[in-house]
Amino acid sequence: MYKILTKRELNDAVTMMEVEAPLIAAKAKAGQFIIFRVDEYGERIPLTVAGTDTERGAVMIIFQKVGKGTQRLGALEVGDAILDFVGPLGHPSELEGYEHACVVGGGVGCAIAYPSAKALHAQGTEVTVIAGFRNKDIVILEDEFAAIADELHITTDDGSYGTKGFVTDKLKELIAQREAEGRPPFDLVVAIGPVVMMKFVAKLTAEYGIKTLVSLNPIMVDGTGMCGGCRVTVNNEIKFACVDGPEFDGHQVDFDELILRNNMYRDQESKGKPHYCRIGLTAARDEEE
Amino acid sequence: MEVQRRKPNMSLTKVPMPHQDPIERASNFNEVALGYTAEMAMEEARRCLQCKHRPCVNGCPVHVKIPEFVHLVAEGEFAAAYDKILETNCLPAVCGRVCPQENQCEEVCVRGIKGEPVGIGRLERFVADWYMKNVRKPIEKLPSNGHKVAIIGGGPAGLTCAGDLAALGYEVTIFEAFQKAGGVLVYGIPEFRLPKAIVAAEVDSLIKRGVKVETNMVIGRVLSIDELITDYNFEAIFLGTGAGLPVFLKIPGIGLPGVYSANEYLTRTNLMKAYDQRYDTPIRISRSVAVIGGGNVAMDAARTALRLGAEKVYIVYRRSEADMPARLEEVHHAKEEGIEILDYTDIDAIESADEREVSSILVHKMRPGEPDKSGRPRPIPIPDSQFSLEADTVILAIGTSPNPLIRHTTEGLDFDKRGCLIADKVSGATSRKGIFAGGDAVTGAATVIEAMGAGKKAAAAIHEFIVSGQRAEVPEE
Numbered sequence: 001m002y003k004i005l006t007k008r009e010l011n012d013a014v015t016m017m018e019v020e021a022p023l024i025a026a027k028a029k030a031g032q033f034i035i036f037r038v039d040e041y042g043e044r045i046p047l048t049v050a051g052t053d054t055e056r057g058a059v060m061i062i063f064q065k066v067g068k069g070t071q072r073l074g075a076l077e078v079g080d081a082i083l084d085f086v087g088p089l090g091h092p093s094e095l096e097g098y099e100h101a102c103v104v105g106g107g108v109g110c111a112i113a114y115p116s117a118k119a120l121h122a123q124g125t126e127v128t129v130i131a132g133f134r135n136k137d138i139v140i141l142e143d144e145f146a147a148i149a150d151e152l153h154i155t156t157d158d159g160s161y162g163t164k165g166f167v168t169d170k171l172k173e174l175i176a177q178r179e180a181e182g183r184p185p186f187d188l189v190v191a192i193g194p195v196v197m198m199k200f201v202a203k204l205t206a207e208y209g210i211k212t213l214v215s216l217n218p219i220m221v222d223g224t225g226m227c228g229g230c231r232v233t234v235n236n237e238i239k240f241a242c243v244d245g246p247e248f249d250g251h252q253v254d255f256d257e258l259i260l261r262n263n264m265y266r267d268q269e270s271k272g273k274p275h276y277c278r279i280g281l282t283a284a285r286d287e288e289e
Numbered sequence: 290m291e292v293q294r295r296k297p298n299m300s301l302t303k304v305p306m307p308h309q310d311p312i313e314r315a316s317n318f319n320e321v322a323l324g325y326t327a328e329m330a331m332e333e334a335r336r337c338l339q340c341k342h343r344p345c346v347n348g349c350p351v352h353v354k355i356p357e358f359v360h361l362v363a364e365g366e367f368a369a370a371y372d373k374i375l376e377t378n379c380l381p382a383v384c385g386r387v388c389p390q391e392n393q394c395e396e397v398c399v400r401g402i403k404g405e406p407v408g409i410g411r412l413e414r415f416v417a418d419w420y421m422k423n424v425r426k427p428i429e430k431l432p433s434n435g436h437k438v439a440i441i442g443g444g445p446a447g448l449t450c451a452g453d454l455a456a457l458g459y460e461v462t463i464f465e466a467f468q469k470a471g472g473v474l475v476y477g478i479p480e481f482r483l484p485k486a487i488v489a490a491e492v493d494s495l496i497k498r499g500v501k502v503e504t505n506m507v508i509g510r511v512l513s514i515d516e517l518i519t520d521y522n523f524e525a526i527f528l529g530t531g532a533g534l535p536v537f538l539k540i541p542g543i544g545l546p547g548v549y550s551a552n553e554y555l556t557r558t559n560l561m562k563a564y565d566q567r568y569d570t571p572i573r574i575s576r577s578v579a580v581i582g583g584g585n586v587a588m589d590a591a592r593t594a595l596r597l598g599a600e601k602v603y604i605v606y607r608r609s610e611a612d613m614p615a616r617l618e619e620v621h622h623a624k625e626e627g628i629e630i631l632d633y634t635d636i637d638a639i640e641s642a643d644e645r646e647v648s649s650i651l652v653h654k655m656r657p658g659e660p661d662k663s664g665r666p667r668p669i670p671i672p673d674s675q676f677s678l679e680a681d682t683v684i685l686a687i688g689t690s691p692n693p694l695i696r697h698t699t700e701g702l703d704f705d706k707r708g709c710l711i712a713d714k715v716s717g718a719t720s721r722k723g724i725f726a727g728g729d730a731v732t733g734a735a736t737v738i739e740a741m742g743a744g745k746k747a748a749a750a751i752h753e754f755i756v757s758g759q760r761a762e763v764p765e766e
Contacts, residue, residue, distance in 0.1 A: 023511050023512065027510065027512075041567050041568050041569055042569055043561070043569045043570045044468075044561065068569050069569060072569075083468070084504070086466070086506075086507060086511075087507070087510065088510055221553055221557060221561065222466070223507075224466050224507055224533070224692065225534050225694065226476075226534065226552055226556070226692065227535070227552050227553035227556055228534075228535040228549075228550040228553055229550075229553045231537065232544075238543065238544075243693070254544070257544045260544075260545070261544065263546070264546040265573075
């Protein structure tokens, strides 16, 4: 069992937790993920590691309560325990060698983007952060980003906070602005957020030829390469997000396929698990006959 | 040993195995084969001639003392029969159910020359089940010999290796990546063929004998092999990491929703219990399912799809039905339950009518050609034979390859071109001192009992290694 050490609601839908898992805390690096299962009946759900505290043996996770698994995790309190907590899985981010990075986060994706921004800052890279949200009420991690970013730009879809517009608008503006001011162009964009956002960021940066990393979070079961449920098409090849990723070159990912695959169980998620199996049908059939 | 002989039962056929009715069982996950009664077992055991040259024993990868235990069954000495099996096989309830006996012990049985061989598998299962139900012998933990061995992977190879080492007094720790030990026995083989309570009982008895099971431990990520040796003082390591990586065909449509690897489909159902309302893990609701492949995994996936509610399930296989690698009994059961086998049929593409999810597959017919390396006729495509088959779910059961995690995270281990660990056939010794390996991680996908055989040999080799005063070392930079 893995004890919940701290819990903070970042907004109505997004929760931050620290979970006691000293072995994972000692090993996890930016870009890696864990898989949790709340209890015997729970699903295995992947979450990117948002941070670690090796002294306290704590692994920080930030999650949006969208499905049953994350809702049930969010219902737990400090002192409660999670049945299974596995990791660190996947490859760490490869961020070395870049000098002028732009980290783009969308919604709860900012939680995953934050460790990358922090790691870039720590290695001396100039870090610009664009954090996009639907509206003012769901802005998260503003202080955390401000502490490590050379420049922080917040956008909201409705203009209720920061700049009105999408992250892609801001990114395009910044690229042009840097060029006009004679500042060095971005040599790396890290885009983490909804798949659609990553798709359009990658489309934009492809026009400018800026290397772009995206972190994918497809549906998966085991997280060790065993099920292939998390397969994505990258550069026309099948890759497993769990063992080959979760970060990939954004210019090579087939985002449209990923969007389709991520919606695979949406009907079941929204309606609750339906009764579909045939147990008991024989009896019913007998009655009919 | 001169065995007192009763008059043998000269029936040419095995005592029939009681089964759940095919129509009934196609809509439940309960075990299909119900098992012999004591009377049936004794009657079947009397079909054994107790022949002197005992070919069956050599047909078994772990050399179960078959004539001896069968004789004890014939005498009604079931507890003694169990002890006899346990001398060489620590998982009899599992093996009695999932071993391909027709290619092993029963293939060489003298009674099989004329008529059916002795139902050795059925007898082994009976003995194990009888023992579990009737004997409550406290399992004693042996005094420790003070030596620590780590087992990576809690599947059949690892469990067997752990059991044999624990019996010699070793302090054994199994590191398992999943939440439950058992490997393919829990994630792959379905409940209706191998009830999970049986696997749990076997693992539990290992724990009672002092084996530690650390779940949720992905070795290579959370701890490296070298850390186990240097920081945790394990003196030898056994790698039983299996062949868990599913192979996907390079055909159009492979990424469509509704296309599964058999591994994913079975893991969702078996380990995560998607068929049970109380569990959250979802699985696709299917009407028509095409399973690609002809092995046991294909049969398991097809029969699972049927039980999850599919109205029509096809098995699409590119060779003949007779050439399928699956156990005969599984093919037989699948057909009884209404699964249609399309043999000499190969898949070309997976199609989607709405560009959102699978709706059909495109296949073509094959014909037998000259025998290939496997000795089976090479399937040759028949021109202009392409047709479309309606399927809203496609399950690929065309094989797996070893998991690359250990390969990517451990220095100094040698692997072959397929990614299989290179290990000595007898001892399981790898290119690194004190690291042994066995099972599918070495052979590629094979059977439970072969993996158990490898785990057993490695346990003996690890014992010899440690007794000789050696221990695993980390190579110097």
